Amino acid sequence: MILSELPLPPFYDPDKVGHIWRVPYEERAVQAVEWAKQYHIQPAARDQVKIAFVAIDVQIAFCIPGGELFVGGYSGLDAVADNHRLCSFLYRNIGRITHISATLDTHQALQIFHGIFFVNDQDQHPQPYSLITYEDIITGRWKFNPLVAESLHMDPAYVQQHLLHYTRSLKVSGKYDLTIWPYHVMLGGIGHAFVPAFEEAVFFHTIARDSQPDFVTKGQHPLTEHYSVIGPEVMDGPDGEPLATRNAKFIQMVQDYDIVIMTGQAKSHCLSWTVDDLLMDIQSSDPALAHKVYLLEDTTSPIVVPGVVDYGPEAAAAFHRFSQKGVHLVNTIEPMENWPGVREIIDQ
Numbered sequence: 001m002i003l004s005e006l007p008l009p010p011f012y013d014p015d016k017v018g019h020i021w022r023v024p025y026e027e028r029a030v031q032a033v034e035w036a037k038q039y040h041i042q043p044a045a046r047d048q049v050k051i052a053f054v055a056i057d058v059q060i061a062f063c064i065p066g067g068e069l070f071v072g073g074y075s076g077l078d079a080v081a082d083n084h085r086l087c088s089f090l091y092r093n094i095g096r097i098t099h100i101s102a103t104l105d106t107h108q109a110l111q112i113f114h115g116i117f118f119v120n121d122q123d124q125h126p127q128p129y130s131l132i133t134y135e136d137i138i139t140g141r142w143k144f145n146p147l148v149a150e151s152l153h154m155d156p157a158y159v160q161q162h163l164l165h166y167t168r169s170l171k172v173s174g175k176y177d178l179t180i181w182p183y184h185v186m187l188g189g190i191g192h193a194f195v196p197a198f199e200e201a202v203f204f205h206t207i208a209r210d211s212q213p214d215f216v217t218k219g220q221h222p223l224t225e226h227y228s229v230i231g232p233e234v235m236d237g238p239d240g241e242p243l244a245t246r247n248a249k250f251i252q253m254v255q256d257y258d259i260v261i262m263t264g265q266a267k268s269h270c271l272s273w274t275v276d277d278l279l280m281d282i283q284s285s286d287p288a289l290a291h292k293v294y295l296l297e298d299t300t301s302p303i304v305v306p307g308v309v310d311y312g313p314e315a316a317a318a319f320h321r322f323s324q325k326g327v328h329l330v331n332t333i334e335p336m337e338n339w340p341g342v343r344e345i346i347d348q
Helices: 025-038 078-092 134-138 146-152 156-173 196-209 248-256 270-285 287-292 312-324 342-347
Strands: 051-056 099-105 214-218 259-264 293-296 328-330
Touching: 025 196, 051 248, 051 270, 078 196, 099 196, 099 270, 134 156, 146 156, 248 270, 248 287, 259 270, 270 287, 270 293, 270 312, 287 293, 293 312, 312 328
Parallel strands: 051 099, 051 259, 099 214, 259 293, 293 328
Antiparallel strands: none
């Protein structure tokens, strides 16, 4: 039988969710052991109903005001409110969630989606949020910046050929045009780290349930965007050479667990593309597996920059499409046992 929801631990402070601070690991470890004893929380290995919780890119860059690519949504502070609900959900369901998997978008400066990668005839770089299309490359409006080629150990002619192949592939597949993003989640930088409140909740779960989380990095290849944790936007180069392989371990998780809960940032990009890729694999193997997937709608927001970009409609359309394929759209307000199909899974 699945455990009831638990109270929030006394140390949890929702006013700190939007701030940067150091997690007191040793103190939290002692409290987690005591919490497990007080509420008779069993080790995750003993769970009869196995539940995986997947958090996409809950990082400072996306989720803390002032972060490089803060997901403010329509209120201007959406990611902060999202993460308060997310952390609260984790604490309340700590005895239910078997395993936590969390992704870390991971970049360096010289990558295809950053301005320095391109130049025009005036040796200018594209501004953040610029869209670069196949037509822009073929007409020469934007071209590869040859000054970075040596540092990347790449032939400029090859990269220029790759840009034609890459932007054409995005166009044919119906994906977003190549987007120039602000420099964000830079490897080794503050923006790359998890939001402290989320990190604290994951650490508390680890100790209370004797369950090691799985932290997955993505986005390191310089020649492709990589929104989805399952694979990059373009899988191969102009000559058919592979840029990356699909994350088979992540796909296997849907088969190994009874329930897979997913959320994170941003709703319009990394979360939606991960679900899209997951469903593509599910549809080719066992479409019924989609019914195991539950998307938390009130802990994720689209990228919205007033007067610049608004990906809200695309995010809403994606979630509607997921629902039509069997994925459950749920929220943190409704108890988990009331979600569609959960009671049937528990009673099996």
